Every structure is written in C-alpha cells, then in structure tokens.
Amino acid sequence: MIKEQYPSKLLEDAVEAIRSLPGVGKRSALRLALHLLRQPQEHVHHFTESINRLRDEVRYCSNCMMISDGEECSICRDHSRDRRTICVVESVRDVMSIENTGQYHGLYHVLGGIISPINGIGPSDLTIRELTERLERLTAESSDPVEVILALSGDVEGETTAFYIYRQISKFGVTVTSLARGLGFGDDLEYADELTLGRSITGRQPFHP
Amino acid sequence: MIKEQYPSKLLEDAVEAIRSLPGVGKRSALRLALHLLRQPQEHVHHFTESINRLRDEVRYCSNCMMISDGEECSICRDHSRDRRTICVVESVRDVMSIENTGQYHGLYHVLGGIISPINGIGPSDLTIRELTERLERLTAESSDPVEVILALSGDVEGETTAFYIYRQISKFGVTVTSLARGLGFGDDLEYADELTLGRSITGRQPFHP
Numbered sequence: 001m002i003k004e005q006y007p008s009k010l011l012e013d014a015v016e017a018i019r020s021l022p023g024v025g026k027r028s029a030l031r032l033a034l035h036l037l038r039q040p041q042e043h044v045h046h047f048t049e050s051i052n053r054l055r056d057e058v059r060y061c062s063n064c065m066m067i068s069d070g071e072e073c074s075i076c077r078d079h080s081r082d083r084r085t086i087c088v089v090e091s092v093r094d095v096m097s098i099e100n101t102g103q104y105h106g107l108y109h110v111l112g113g114i115i116s117p118i119n120g121i122g123p124s125d126l127t128i129r130e131l132t133e134r135l136e137r138l139t140a141e142s143s144d145p146v147e148v149i150l151a152l153s154g155d156v157e158g159e160t161t162a163f164y165i166y167r168q169i170s171k172f173g174v175t176v177t178s179l180a181r182g183l184g185f186g187d188d189l190e191y192a193d194e195l196t197l198g199r200s201i202t203g204r205q206p207f208h209p
Numbered sequence: 210m211i212k213e214q215y216p217s218k219l220l221e222d223a224v225e226a227i228r229s230l231p232g233v234g235k236r237s238a239l240r241l242a243l244h245l246l247r248q249p250q251e252h253v254h255h256f257t258e259s260i261n262r263l264r265d266e267v268r269y270c271s272n273c274m275m276i277s278d279g280e281e282c283s284i285c286r287d288h289s290r291d292r293r294t295i296c297v298v299e300s301v302r303d304v305m306s307i308e309n310t311g312q313y314h315g316l317y318h319v320l321g322g323i324i325s326p327i328n329g330i331g332p333s334d335l336t337i338r339e340l341t342e343r344l345e346r347l348t349a350e351s352s353d354p355v356e357v358i359l360a361l362s363g364d365v366e367g368e369t370t371a372f373y374i375y376r377q378i379s380k381f382g383v384t385v386t387s388l389a390r391g392l393g394f395g396d397d398l399e400y401a402d403e404l405t406l407g408r409s410i411t412g413r414q415p416f417h418p
Binding site: 011020035045048049052054058066069092095100 | 220248258261283284304
C-alpha cells in the first residue's frame with residue numbers, strides 16, 4: 001500500500017517539501033498541499049514568489065545585522081533613536097518583540113543565534129566580532145557613555161552567551177546590563193517556579209502607590 | 210508602532226502569504242518565514258518549485274476525477290480492480306484514507322466538494338454530471354451489476370448530497386449502498402453519542418465468535 005499512498009508524484013513532492021517546515025506533520029502537509037491546489041494559479045504563484053524573493057533579496061543591516069531591505073535597517077536609519085544604547089538579542093524575532101513593547105528607543109545587535117556546543121554553535125558562528133568592532137568605533141568616536149543590554153534568554157545557553165560577550169566587551173569600558181527577571185504581570189505567586197520567585201524577592205523594587 | 214512592526218517589506222510580504230494558509234496564524238507565519246530565511250537557497254527554491262509544479266502540472270483523471278499525473282489515475286489504470294464498483298467521495302483525501310485501509314478494491318469517483326447552499330456550492334459545482342455519464346457508459350457496456358457506494362460524511366450536507374446523487378442515479382438500476390455507521394473500534398459505549406449508538410443497535414450484526 002505504501003507506494004500507492006499518493007495518487008500523484010507531484011502531490012507527493014509538494015507534501016514532502018511542506019513537511020520539511022518545522023511543526024508541520026504529514027497530515028497537515030497534505031491538507032496544505034490540497035488547499036494550495038484549490039487556489040487560483042496566480043494566488044499560488046504570488047505565494048511562492050514572495051517566499052523566493054524573501055530568500056533571494058533580503059539583506060542584513062551592516063550595523064546591527066537585522067533583516068533589512070537595504071544597506072541599513074529602518075531602526076539604525078532612525079536618527080531620533082539613542083545610538084549609544086545597544087540591545088544584544090539572539091534573533092530577528094526578539095527585535096520585533098522588543099519593538100512591539102514600545103519601551104525601547106536604542107539600537108540593536110542581532111547575534112544570529114546563541115552559543116550552544118550541543119548544536120555545534122560556537123562564538124565564531126555569531127556576530128560577536130561585529131559587535132566588538134562596533135563598540136570599538138563607538139567608543140573611539142566619543143567618550144559619551146555606552147550601554148550594552150544583554151537581552152538573552154534565561155537558560156544555560158543564554159547565560160553562557162551573555163558571559164562570553166561580557167568578557168569580550170568589558171575592555172571597552174561600557175556599561176553592561178541585562179533584562180530584569182521576576183514574576184510576569186498577572187502571574188500568580190502560587191504557580192511561579194522557585195528560581196523566578198527567588199529573583200523577584202532578591203530584586204525587589206521600591207513600592208510606588 | 211504598527212508600520213514599524215516588520216523590519217523588511219520582503220519579510221512582511223512573505224509572512225502575509227504564509228498566513229493565507231488555513232490554520233496558520235501571524236506568529237506561526239513569522240516563524241516559518243524566518244525558518245525559510247535560514248535555509249540554503251536551493252532548499253527554498255526546491256520548496257517553492259514543488260508547490261508551483263503541483264499547481265501548474267497536476268491533472269485530474271478523466272474517469273474518476275482523482276488527482277493524477279496523467280490522463281488516467283493509477284487506480285483507474287489498475288485492471289486488477291473491480292471496475293463495476295464505484296465509491297463516491299467528497300475529496301482526494303477521502304480516496305487516500307480509504308486506500309490506506311487496504312479494504313477496498315473497486316474504483317472511485319471524486320465529487321470535488323459537497324452540496325452546501327451556505328457556502329454557495331450547488332450540484333453543478335461537483336462532478337455529478339461526470340458520474341451519471343460514467344454510469345450511463347458502464348450500464349450500456351454490459352448488463353453485469355454495478356454498485357455505487359456513497360461514502361460521504363454523516364452530517365446534513367453529506368446526507369443532502371447523498372440523497373441528491375441517489376435520485377440522479379437511481380434510473381440506471383445500480384445498487385446504491387452507503388458506509389456502515391456505528392461505534393468505532395475501541396469506542397466506549399458510555400461516551401458514544403445517542404445517534405451513533407442507536408445506529409449501532411439497529412444495524413447490529415451476527416456475532417462471529
């Protein structure tokens with residue numbers, strides 16, 4: 001029965017391709033392939049064309065390594081932003097998440113991953129050299145203070161990466177900070193893990209009634 | 210903040226295109242777009258190419274309307290199958306499901322949908338005319354019995370479609386059957402709905418110990 005499973009090689013190829021996406025199983029892939037088959041041809045061509053264009057034409061900002069349509073990204077081009085505060089993040093998605101808070105007005109530096117020996121990702125696979133070069137330029141330009149925010153995840157890999165970067169950049173005399181950790185808004189004390197609750201207590205803040 | 214949400218128009222276009230897939234939300238679409246961006250270029254091209262080829266080159270079997278790479282599908286081309294039993298189903302996926310059971314050795318007829326006034330789908334949008342022409346040919350060819358299995362879903366739309374087809378094909382003097390309904394294997398009596406349990410009782414079978 002296995003070889004007869006797909007009525008068409010074309011369908012089988014498309015299902016296999018769609019299945020290669022993360023989190024998409026065989027059944028969903030078939031459902032998506034049959035959905036695309038029912039769409040107007042120009043709709044399907046627009047779909048594939050926009051994916052091809054993304055892959056073929058996207059660029060990375062020469063300053064912060066963020067996805068960009070040009071030489072510099074829209075954040076680095078925005079001169080109303082604080083150019084001497086750099087928020088170091090793992091990925092493009094983290095930049096988008098922080099931008100959505102509307103609380104940050106500095107620039108970014110996208111590492112493009114996190115140090116993870118288990119996945120074979122070392123410091124040289126990330127944009128850490130670009131960060132040190134950038135800090136070298138910034139501190140040479142002016143003696144105004146520079147702040148680097150290490151906005152990495154709180155797991156072992158995130159902590160390792162933060163520590164590695166800290167050692168690389170401490171020579172520039174910049175202020176290095178990291179994200180506040182604690183209970184989320186609306187979180188219930190009862191259900192918080194001990195580590196988070198512990199950090200919330202040691203990092204307690206003055207009460208503003 | 211809304212206009213700044215995407216760092217790149219190319220990314221935004223790709224996310225919008227991926228979001229048009231059923232069951233894919235904004236966050237998943239972004240995740241998939243960024244995943245594709247990290248893949249080798251030839252991998253992405255293979256992905257989009259296989260979808261384009263499916264949409265542009267797939268054909269439908271001239272006999273049963275199943276997806277096919279040629280004039281006739283592999284099931285209709287298989288002359289070891291019973292050519293006078295036709296299983297009428299809504300979609301390509303139903304054919305694949307029934308084929309996977311390994312229990313059916315006749316041919317199929319794919320309606321390409323189900324009668325649904327609420328979705329604006331009438332009998333003329335389905336391949337019912339092709340079915341009647343097929344039965345006309347089959348019954349003219351030989352006086353051997355022909356069986357049509359109406360393998361449609363058990364909801365109102367399925368029942369309506371089955372009844373409509375039944376009226377269209379009864380003039381050919383073919384045997385018309387429908388799928389057995391009842392408790393599924395391993396189903397618990399306690400949790401079965403009344404309709405299903407009722408059908409299981411009225412349609413009870415001789416016990417084979």
